[in-house]
Amino acid sequence: MLEPAYQADVVIVGAGVAGLAAAHRLNSAGVTTVVLEAAPYVGGRMTTEKVDGFRLDRIGQLLSTSYPELRLTPGLDRLALRPFAPGVLVHADGRVHRAGEPAGAGGARGALDAARALVSPPRRVRQIPAAAVPPVSRAFPPLGGALDQARLAAALGRIATVPVERLLARPERPAGRALAARGMPARTVEGFLRPLLAALLCDPDLTTSSRCADLALRAFASGRLCVPEGGADTLPELLASALPPGTVRTGVRVTSVSTTSVTTADHGELRCRAILVATDAHAAAELLPGLRVPPFHQVTVVHHTADEVPLAEPALLLDADRRGPVAHTAVISQVDPTRAPVGRALISSTILGAPPADTDRAVRAQLAALYGTATHRWELLAVHHTPDAVPAMPPPHDLRRPVRLLAGLYVCGDHRDTSTVQGALHSGHRAARALLTDLGVNSAPTATPLTASTAA
Template sequence: MLAPARPHGMAATTDVIVIGAGPAGLSAAHHLTEGGMRVSVLEATERVGGRMATDTVEGFRLDRTPQLLNTAYPELRRASGLRGLPVAHLAPGALVRAGGRPYRVGDPRGARAPFGSARDLARLGTALDRLAATPTGRITARPESTTALALAGRGFAPRTVENFLRPLLAALLCDAELGTSSRVADLVLRGFARGRACLPVGGSARLPERLAAALPPGTIRFGVRAAHVAANAVHTTDGAELPCRGVVVATDAHSAAALLPGLRVPAFHPVTVVHHVAPTAPLREPVLVLDADRIGPVSHTYATTSIDPTRAPDGRTLVTSVVLGPPPDGRSDKTIRDHLADLYDTSTDRWDLLSLRSTPHCLPAMPPPHDLRRPVRVLSGLYVCGDHRDTSTIQGALFSGRRAASAALRDLTAGPHPHLR
């Protein structure tokens, strides 16, 4: 808990105040604490996690937004508070619905239909192998275009693009039109080639909860909303002035711009997440199901409890589906269930809607030109982080928090902290 605010001019009891207890803010707080700073985190709500939230409904644990992780995310290993985070792995590859038929794709380098000839398969496998071995610096130095244009110019067979790469990247980027920077797409596809898609066991909220638990007791103060910030103080909406030596703004982009006028606010991808209870599992395998035909609203879906049984009570079946945009029928799920019947090749008449949540500002858009390392230092003592400063992934949010912490430590201590670079 923060100490009571002192009169202006008196010594602060806190070195750095972090505003926002989402993944970026918790990451910043974590690395600042490890760097020897006395840190306080102000969170306007009554929980940690921001958009990385999990609701409990009738014993089911339901993620509010799409939260597929990847075992190749470096920040899952770099943050000591996240090492050993229990995750449930999806099977390699995907189940793709293309041409009205399902095709199980294991390791893409060993795929068969619907990709075409052996030469097409070999070309895809070689490209993924090469991408998996490519350093980040070489990817970020590549010529940049939209993902859609880059796919068309990479020499892949049209069927390879339409029946696998397009639906896969649309799901991983939450971008149906693939207007995302090709550099970002390459980084995401490299992660797919290097690691395994996974879910935090028990719900996505487990990740920020674990980061929060690694902080010293009393670090996070809930129900406190910042009204104004400066490099040496935070003024809250209840009239308190909280002195400090530095401030990290770790809110969503719109809230950050309200506290830091002039900060650029990106466009956003709206996303709808739908959870159904099914009488039986439509798939026993923990696999991502992709729609290549684009004849319905669902981008991707998975039988959640086939991946992580802890998310449902008493062995019941939970299915999670993602629509890239607003729901097609408002609060009704009829069109979505009809599409899911095609994707899973099973009747969904007895599926019960448990939750349908649409988030208009779900993920920051990343069209070209996209700065993969937007500045996190506003001035000495004032910093900003979040997925809007990096890539619109959990990796990006966590890494931006580490970058902000590193900048603050360079400014507020005698020298750089190489372990945070």
């Protein structure tokens, strides 16, 4: 297939998960592919810093075991996922509550049983002394009453089975407005749905398209929140290592592209039959003038370590009270023990936005209330602030933005799909299919098994 005038059939610019996923599809179809990455490492924003035996994600986006592309992407057959405990923990009105487990198959009785579980305190969670927290209203209990909880559990059970096509056919509006219009009690919305969606979408104001929010809720209700074992960078590194040797070339900065060649800063020109730009939105717009750049959500991740484990279960803890900068936190070493040395606890907390002036002090004070323990002896490991962490998806949002710009020139990334790892992988596969069609190559995608490891 390779013509003598060409050095590769396809050149992919960018070694994030979208570009690497596309490279796998193209290589499996017999298309010679070269991936050029300006950074000295692969993964783009999915990077993990290694400090004294700790593995610290820079953004720490949450994955779901229900993401289809994690099972369908070649090269991820060795990916191990570490799931959080079912549902989430919610800190509301000064107490911690378990929430978010869909009702079982037992109909109304199952929903009521789930509701009782939803409002019960989690086991082994250190509670805040009563004198230190505001009184809880008995007339309007945290997260709503038993009937409200039954409705919520049943709603999560239903959305887990709704076909995606039906969700995408719903009227589109900002997610916050959509929640208010769906008849859920205000306490359920503010005490659970809003902090949950803020964590899933990295959007504290819920300006995201309601269709994208529904997809996020569907993924939450039909699977388990999880993280890659060993850190976020495990996923792109697995993809890169499974490609033929020499496919991925790091430290090569592309300065311009055409339909038949790419020009690099220090490595000359590479001729090809087609170009796929798989960088972040800003870099893609520099190479492809006129390409729309979406707004972004800022994310700040603060990592602490402690001698004692402040939460004994591998749970995601949301702050519905919003009395500090942290939106959600977890003892991530309980979810994935490989991220911390033996005998040390790693607590990772996420701020949805820019960090406050005195970040460590503000975060420690809030975590002391959330976990119900003193935090002054915790050691600060890192503060990672990413201004352009997650592309925003305000309505109207096209979940399938074109990946084919013209014959020979293509683009992919989470800014062309949904702003998730699932969206990035899927956009890479859409671009690969468009490329193969234009090159006249037939390829049938095959599914690969996904290794799911349970939390220790």
